Amino acid sequence: LQCEQQGTRELTAHDYVYEIKRLASSRIVSPILGHMGDYVEGLGDLSKTLQEHDKALKEKIQKETGSAFPPATADLPWLDLREFDLPGAKALDDHTLEIRVNGKYPQFIYWLAMPFFAPIPWEADAFYSQKGFIENNLVLDWWPVGTGAYMLTENDPNSRMVLSRNPNHRGEPYPSEGEPGDKAKGLLADAGKTMPFIDRVVFTREKEGIPYWNKFLQGYYDTSGVSADTFDQAIRASADGDAALTPDMAEKGIRLETSLSTSMFYLGFNWLDPVVGPGSSAEEARRAKLLRQAIAIAMDWEEFSQIFTNGRAVPAHGPVPPGLFGYEEGEAGYNTQVYNLVDGKPVRKPVEDALALLKQAGYDNGIDPKTGQPLTLALDTTGGGPGDKARFDWYRKQFAKLNIQLDIRATDWNRFQEKIRKGNAQIFFLGWNADYPDPENFLFLLYGPNSRAKTAGENASNYSNAQYDAMFERMKTMPNNEERAAIISQMTDLVQDDVPWLFAFVPQQFGLIHEWYGNVKPNDLARNSIKYKTIDTAKRDQARKEWNQPEWWPIPVLLLALALFIWPAWAAWKRREQAMGIREDLAATVANRTGGKR
Structure with a gap:
């Protein structure tokens, strides 16, 4: 070459x-x-x-x-x-x-x-x-070539990866403008300075969560997430109910950064399924919609969040997550099919409303008129290990409110994807992370021509509604203005009524940041944020020294314990030696008196 x-x-x-x-x-x-x-x-x-x-x-x-x-x-x-x-x-x-x-x-x-x-x-x-x-x-x-602020100089994903400053980088000035509140948080203190600020970035893989957490508390990692195992140690509820740091974390100067993820989790209904899909007649479509609406009320995603995410999720009311254009907050944005407005806040409708819808659908008290037995539906999902049992039991509990039996068909990821691809799943749990900050990136997931089973698109529910599709075609190329917002609102109302998805929740991200780690601002879509970061190495070194002082007191305690353990044996040995000495002296005396004869 x-x-x-x-x-x-x-x-x-x-x-x-x-x-x-x-x-x-x-x-x-x-x-x-x-x-x-x-x-x-x-x-x-x-x-x-x-x-x-x-x-x-x-x-x-x-x-x-x-x-x-x-x-x-x-x-x-x-x-x-x-x-x-x-x-x-x-x-x-x-x-x-x-x-x-x-x-x-x-x-x-x-x-x-x-x-x-x-x-x-x-x-x-x-x-x-x-x-x-x-x-x-x-x-x-494996060994990429680029023009970014850093070069990948060590690449062992099973152990560690190292980024080193690119000596040929063009250099970029740190932003001098930001969002409201950025200046007060010190995020504009480095305005105009040439980036990047850090010479070397080391990513180390810790195979166990507890060692990673302990090293973070010792100052050997600059930032950490919050796992379920360490949540209570790090987070407490403040007086107004918001998440706050525990006193131990605050005493170390650790900061808590929270943000809503630009992602969405949902329970999808397969539009091609003869029971939960619209079927082939207006009557079948009516019954299936009422069934889906009843299930939407029964699924208590607020409870799910408290049990399985430590409350780190907010209920989703539509297909567009918070932070993107088209998302409606407050009274204008809540899902009227699932919630009532009480004192200005959405409250999930009672299960009696769901049972009434179920009766209108022809499934009085959850009974399938064709069999005379409780209606049985199937949830296709991944997993099936011991850690998934609690979640599966929770799903069954929600459907049991309507006297519906839920058959959970757990399989591996490849088999699950195959079912979705062929349109063989009935109900399934999926999510979507934003590729870019535009509502089109979520609304296209319900666009009919994007059907997974028909065109290998991203519409996993195979949802098809001519009215929705027409509005999507208009909306997708429009600028962010009032007209576009109005169309998105109509599209949201339509899918809230049709229920191709049970809008589950939007995850909330928690990050713990040491005080020496600067210019940290959550951005779920950015992949180039390291160049903005700063490290006060002197402050970090001082903290490590203070937090990792050698504990000398165990040494005398150990010596004392060792002495107490050894003393009885030494004393017994001493007594034995003394006894043997007496016997030897006695034997010598007897020998002397008898002239050495017996």
């Missing part, structure tokens, strides 16, 4: 073009090819061209070698993507990149900030494609 540059070189627009072309290569198997193929001009056609190229290359190699089988894709020679044209991505010059997108897609700007579009130098692609490299794990995703 001949490379003009074997150290470092300037990033150019050509490196971005090269990576976008990589999305089309079947050798990469990009998970976003199908989606981006609809938007980046010519990307789908390039994918077909590259597939045909590799197919012809395999046939040629097989013919030349006389092999019975074509070579594996990994054994093919390097594919130089510079030789292929992509109309939708052009480098107009070294510093100007042009990307052509089909139609309107304002969310595309968010995709550009994701790893899929990180620039790749052709030299790195060629280098890691050399024969024997893959077999020895010398691959690009």
